[in-house]
Amino acid sequence: MKDKALIFELSTPGRVAYSLPEIDVPVQPVEELIPAQFLRKEEAALPEVYEVDVIRHYTELSRRNFGVDNGFYPLGSCTMKYNPKINEDVARYAGFAKIHPYQPEESVQGALELMHTLQNDLAGLTGMDAVTLQPAAGAHGEWTGLMMIRAYHEERGEHNRVKVIVPDSSHGTNPASASVAGFQTVTIPSKANGLVDLDALRGAVGEDTAALMLTNPNTLGLFEEQIVEIAEIVHEAGGLVYYDGANSNAIMGITRPGDMGFDVVHLNLHKTMSTPHGGGGPGAGPVGVKNILLPYLPGPIVVKNEDGSFAFSEKQDRSIGRVKAYYGNFGILVRAYAYIRTYGPEGLRTVSEHAVLNANYMRARLAPYFEMPYDRICKHEFVMSGSGLKPYGIHTLDVAKRLLDFGYHPPTIYFPLNVEECIMIEPTETESKETLDDFIDTMIQIAQEAKENPELLLNAPYTTPVTRLDETGAARKPVLNCACS
Numbered sequence: 001m002k003d004k005a006l007i008f009e010l011s012t013p014g015r016v017a018y019s020l021p022e023i024d025v026p027v028q029p030v031e032e033l034i035p036a037q038f039l040r041k042e043e044a045a046l047p048e049v050y051e052v053d054v055i056r057h058y059t060e061l062s063r064r065n066f067g068v069d070n071g072f073y074p075l076g077s078c079t080m081k082y083n084p085k086i087n088e089d090v091a092r093y094a095g096f097a098k099i100h101p102y103q104p105e106e107s108v109q110g111a112l113e114l115m116h117t118l119q120n121d122l123a124g125l126t127g128m129d130a131v132t133l134q135p136a137a138g139a140h141g142e143w144t145g146l147m148m149i150r151a152y153h154e155e156r157g158e159h160n161r162v163k164v165i166v167p168d169s170s171h172g173t174n175p176a177s178a179s180v181a182g183f184q185t186v187t188i189p190s191k192a193n194g195l196v197d198l199d200a201l202r203g204a205v206g207e208d209t210a211a212l213m214l215t216n217p218n219t220l221g222l223f224e225e226q227i228v229e230i231a232e233i234v235h236e237a238g239g240l241v242y243y244d245g246a247n248s249n250a251i252m253g254i255t256r257p258g259d260m261g262f263d264v265v266h267l268n269l270h271k272t273m274s275t276p277h278g279g280g281g282p283g284a285g286p287v288g289v290k291n292i293l294l295p296y297l298p299g300p301i302v303v304k305n306e307d308g309s310f311a312f313s314e315k316q317d318r319s320i321g322r323v324k325a326y327y328g329n330f331g332i333l334v335r336a337y338a339y340i341r342t343y344g345p346e347g348l349r350t351v352s353e354h355a356v357l358n359a360n361y362m363r364a365r366l367a368p369y370f371e372m373p374y375d376r377i378c379k380h381e382f383v384m385s386g387s388g389l390k391p392y393g394i395h396t397l398d399v400a401k402r403l404l405d406f407g408y409h410p411p412t413i414y415f416p417l418n419v420e421e422c423i424m425i426e427p428t429e430t431e432s433k434e435t436l437d438d439f440i441d442t443m444i445q446i447a448q449e450a451k452e453n454p455e456l457l458l459n460a461p462y463t464t465p466v467t468r469l470d471e472t473g474a475a476r477k478p479v480l481n482c483a484c485s
Helices: 051-063 085-091 109-126 138-155 173-180 198-204 227-236 291-296 330-366 387-392 396-404 433-452 454-458 471-476
Strands: 130-132 163-167 184-188 209-214 240-245 264-267 287-289 301-304 310-313 382-385 422-425
Touching: 085 330, 109 130, 109 264, 109 287, 109 301, 109 310, 109 330, 130 301, 138 173, 138 209, 138 240, 138 264, 138 287, 138 291, 163 173, 173 184, 173 209, 184 198, 198 227, 209 227, 227 240, 287 291, 330 382, 330 422, 330 433, 387 433, 396 422, 396 433, 396 454, 433 454
Parallel strands: 163 184, 163 209, 209 240, 240 264
Antiparallel strands: 130 287, 264 287, 301 310, 382 422
16 A cells, blocks of 8 residues: 555645635624734645545545445454444434533433433433433443442442452553542453452452452453452452443343442443444443432432423432533433334343353354363453464454555554463454354464564565554654655
8 A cells, every 4th residue: 555645745835725705795804803822923834726636535534444344354352343324313313412411401302311211221321210311431431430439339328448459360551530520440350260369359359449340351351250259258358349341241130230239330331232342432330329329429410390391410419419511411312322222131141142242153163273261151352362373473453564565453462461371352243154164264374474474474564655664663662743845
């Protein structure tokens, strides 16, 4: 693929991309409208190009983007799946897309009813007693849940509860969110089978324990079989149990965090329920709580009045307060609502079952060619290792680079940290067997290339706009801006 010039490099003096009629009203000098200190001393250095050049330039660049509409994401850790376009259409209905949060409540009753129904749907799906739709993303939901946990302990006078326990198989945002919320993090190890070490957990809990943050299934794609006992250990120590809902694609309609003993949960609607994920946002990370945390729930939430109308309620004084302007990322909530209405309870269960089936099919087919540190039935994702390729001088980074030549977005290779040379794969439920087989065959071919022609992988990729980068130089001497003249 040939190099693409910058739009500034296409610039030719005198060319313009527009043609406007001559102005037919009196012109007031800009100096009379804008204070002198805010006026430019010289013209902005903008490219001078024709309109057709602008259109062709950015259209060509857009075609270099990778998206779920033109390729398979075997990413792992994040559910990157195709989402039905009907949900995009619904989110663009004028009654949803052209309303404003400052409108009188009586003029947006449909939107309020949608939010109220979605709150109840998510509460039922997770086994929680109430839900706030405010948080803008998963990590924002984590922080919101932790702040409610903090308020809960502080109101009880237990200011000593300053530690959040995080298993080594948790998502990376968990310890970060705990730190931002003012807690100290304590990491506990997994056992050889990839599950939480109960003895380590018992040794970690105490009077200073605020909460345990846990994903189930965990980041290794394994279901914590002793989850009820895990919750009991934390509760007996006076702590609360937080559920990271990033892996909900494996359990929807099958089991619920509330039934496992969790006190608070967040969901990534932009992963699990129909939003194009990975485009930089926005997202939505609603948080559900059991009744013990209900007084601290962020307001406002949508309530139903006795006359059947809907309204915002700011909740009581013990609330941790708003965590986002207005009422959440409404367009994302509309998509999730449409997703749930389309599938229904049985359909959501089928989504999870197919996601689990696809992951186990891929795991079984790839097991002869890659190390499987946890070679057992998984949930929606699994982790394998490229450590068997190291004798040939190949690392998983080289495998990921080579995958680009076949048109695939690489899977996660830097996480989880407790698997050497990890390759984490999540196929999701939306991919066909043919797509999975094509990817599997490609991975098998790359494993064979690593043994027979390792140089091929060490210099990959070959077909991308930018080939192999000097990653060491980029890390140590980053260039963080583009100065164009």
